[in-house]
Amino acid sequence: MEKIPFSIIGNHIMQIPVKVNGNEVKFLMDTGIGPTVLSRDFVEELSLKKVGTMIGKRMSGQELELPLVKVPSIEAGNLVRENLEVGIFDTSSFPPVLEEIKGILSIGFFKGSVLTMNYSGPFLEITDTTARESQFDHGTRVPVEIEYNGPSVSLYVKIKLPSGRLGKFEVDTGSDLLILNSKLMAELGVTHDDPNVESFKGTDETGHDYERFLAEMKGAIALDGYPDLMQEKPKVIFQDIIHDGLIGHDFLKRYIVSYDIDHKEMIFYKR
Incomplete structure (x- = not known):
């Protein structure tokens, strides 16, 4: 090791x-x-x-x-x-x-x-x-979908939202807060004119303009089939994206997490 x-x-x-x-x-x-x-x-x-x-x-x-x-x-x-x-x-x-x-x-x-x-x-x-088998048998094994594009490797897990919807979320340690597709705002009870919702605009390094909305989610998210691997009322950024969402550091830091690409698994342990 x-x-x-x-x-x-x-x-x-x-x-x-x-x-x-x-x-x-x-x-x-x-x-x-x-x-x-x-x-x-x-x-x-x-x-x-x-x-x-x-x-x-x-x-x-x-x-x-x-x-x-x-x-x-x-x-x-x-x-x-x-x-x-x-x-x-x-x-x-x-x-x-x-x-x-x-x-x-x-x-x-x-x-x-x-x-x-x-x-x-x-x-x-x-x-x-x-x-x-001997080292990781005490963790919770979660299946991961893996997509390859030449030298690129992307990981996805299924997340259950408070609305009951199952979403395909990219696992992204380079992001901090949970990121959700803005199309899910209404379904999750979040509106643009809510005084508790912050909005901000910017331009990314490719020159693409974006608008993001920061809110606290009502309810909890959880890995599908693993209700103990959850987060209550997470802070969420809503943005127009091609995924259902991205799950990042704010969720993952609450655990010790192993990534096993060959066996298409993430293994979660309590800290």
Whole structure:
């Protein structure tokens, strides 16, 4: 077992130490990023050559064309990936607190291993999948739907909303609060003119304008079939997105969570 300490920047951004071609640098860890990515400046510093492109989508639906390069070596703890295909990401819009970040590690990097996020450490723990039966038998196993798009890996779980609706939610540690499709506002008893609902507008790094509404949900959300894995009256951001929702740090930090891509499971433990 290998433990990797991490720090939380702001409310939810997870920073971890990673070695790229033997040199230690600062990365973010984000299950919702899709592919592992390097910053454009870091790619130029390493003199990496483009090997292809992939087409992806942001949660708001914008298509992104992502150039791909191959990195000779990336290490996270004792896990080493060689000749790894990664995307090039523009970090020019990052705030100053993230100016030293060289890349973002995706959940796909840990395929073939079990990754555990222990928020009380805080640390990440990497375990061989062959040890899973003895090591993870005391946790609650939740099935995960996995979608692949080239080097991109995305995880989804079923969430039951207070209205009784079952939604398909992306697991996104790069988000803080629960994010829901704005089409669900009326169904959940949330209105734009409610004085307790905050609205704010902005523009993302692709130039897409958005409007978001922040509210406290009436009732609880829970993983479908696992009523004990729930959250009462969560803070919610409503936005026009292509998913039913995204579940992020605010929910996940309440547990120790293991991700086992090979067996299509997340395993939850009480902290």
